[in-house]
Amino acid sequence: MSEAHHRRKQPVLVRRQLLEVAARLAAEQGMTAVTLDAVSGASGVSKGGLLHHFPNKNALLDALFDSLSERFSAEIEEVMRNDPVPHGRFTRAYLSICASLRDRPAESSGWTQITMALLAEPRLRHRWREWVRLREEEYVGTDSSVNAQIVRLAADGLWLADMLGSHELDAAERQAMLERLAELASL
CATH class of the missing domain: 1.10.357 (Tetracycline Repressor; domain 2)
Incomplete structure (x- = not known):
């Protein structure tokens, strides 16, 4: 099994982390830089994990x-x-x-x-x-x-x-x- 299956899920922390990364990207590079791919990559959360919390950019x-x-x-x-x-x-x-x-x-x-x-x-x-x-x-x-x-x-x-x-x-x-x-x- 992969490490993700053994890791304890912490959805509140993951959601907060995704929002912090989105805010940081927006502050540093502008709102156009806030894409699902960019937030996923910068946060270390898989795109599927991000989509679990935010199904699209508008939701984010x-x-x-x-x-x-x-x-x-x-x-x-x-x-x-x-x-x-x-x-x-x-x-x-x-x-x-x-x-x-x-x-x-x-x-x-x-x-x-x-x-x-x-x-x-x-x-x-x-x-x-x-x-x-x-x-x-x-x-x-x-x-x-x-x-x-x-x-x-x-x-x-x-x-x-x-x-x-x-x-x-x-x-x-x-x-x-x-x-x-x-x-x-x-x-």
Whole structure:
């Protein structure tokens, strides 16, 4: 019997490994590099093993999106737990996490690639719109003001500017802008 038949199966670890490899390939080479063959080869998982978890590239991209958005949501929830002011809490957390991605290159590169995929893939755009809609519904009582919407849109713009490196702000300017936006979310 081959070694694969004697090896203990660990589907959760294999799935996580495949997603990590897909994210790394996307970050290093762009979304076009994320093919089933490339992920299989770079992960050391057979193509059949990969297909067991992800029957096609769309399923892999959906799972990658899910993984990133779940981490994003968890980080937002963590920031919200530490914010004692209910009004605008979600918006301030969203702003904080969007602004912090620039300082976390490993995570930021994954989001950069998935954001590029969002622009190209209508299915992923729909999924992101759904994520936003669900949060808007969940926080309608605390984060539905025009000010909160302005802050979230500014956070998206900051996120995009950070990805593109299009706007250079010194640390003091950036901090002042983030503080002003956080204040605006509280109004």
